[in-house]
Amino acid sequence: MSTKGTALITGASSGIGATYADRLAKRGYDLLLVARDKDRLDKLAAELRDKTGVNVEVLKADLTIKADVTVVAERLRHDASITLLLNNAGIAANGSLAEANLDEADRLVQLNIVALTHLASAAAASFVKNGRGTIVNVASVVAMLPERFNAVYTASKAYVLSLTQSLHAEIGEKGVHVQAVLPGATRTEIWERAGIDLNAFPPEMVMDVNELVDAALAGLDQKELITIPSLSSAADWDALVNARLALGPNLSLQHAAARYKTTGA
């Protein structure tokens, strides 16, 4: 067993997850690769074993199916060799909420929110018990721009951001490092899968997946809670968090604000 332990990566068969698999193997983690496409996972596993010598296991799971989520969550709860969870599997959506295909919206919520929550909870329980561990949740910059992207995907990523901030408050002092990564547009298959033409984006807005993952890992090394790879000034993020926290004293009070005072009629 590697001294770093095992990294469990969801959505490891392509894009951001497959790139993390490469980098984490090079950092000396054993890997447990989770996704639906077993052939792709097997191929990646063989490549990484050859290249790095780490142990790589493949676990086929459809994380929109409750029974499959339970299998992965149970593994997280009971396998003490797992020291890192990369909650990365996700799908995007296209089009307005009024026109949404609600079966697709359900699958998105199941994968981006429900499965991620179950796995984060299982990892949190295990890592707190062991006094160490890392949970990385892949959100998106659209969590900050709900006016600019479709509702269901954007809301799912706002959930991931909020969950990560709360989780950090709950277990950050218990030896568990928690990070949310907020990629901007990154060149992966997710766009084509969602029927969105990434080539229509200005090229200066689209990051290469290698650069994205390397930046996210640099943020992890710096013990960041929130990593936005393209944001040049970390102070801008801090200012936003501070502005939000400054609302705190006025968010729950006995009386309504003056502008809402009516005569009661």
Ligand code: NAP
């Ligand atoms: P991707 O290349 O499409 O990868 C998505 C991964 O999720 C694949 O490995 C896919 O594998 C897996 N997956 C999809 N449905 C699944 C299911 N039902 N059960 C289990 N695994 C499933 O896209 P990506 O860009 O790397 O996306 C990774 C994460 O980054 C997502 O959470 C996405 O929202 C986030 N993100 C991406 C961008 C971007 O511009 N690319 C920007 C912001 C955030 P299988 O098909 O083999 O199951």
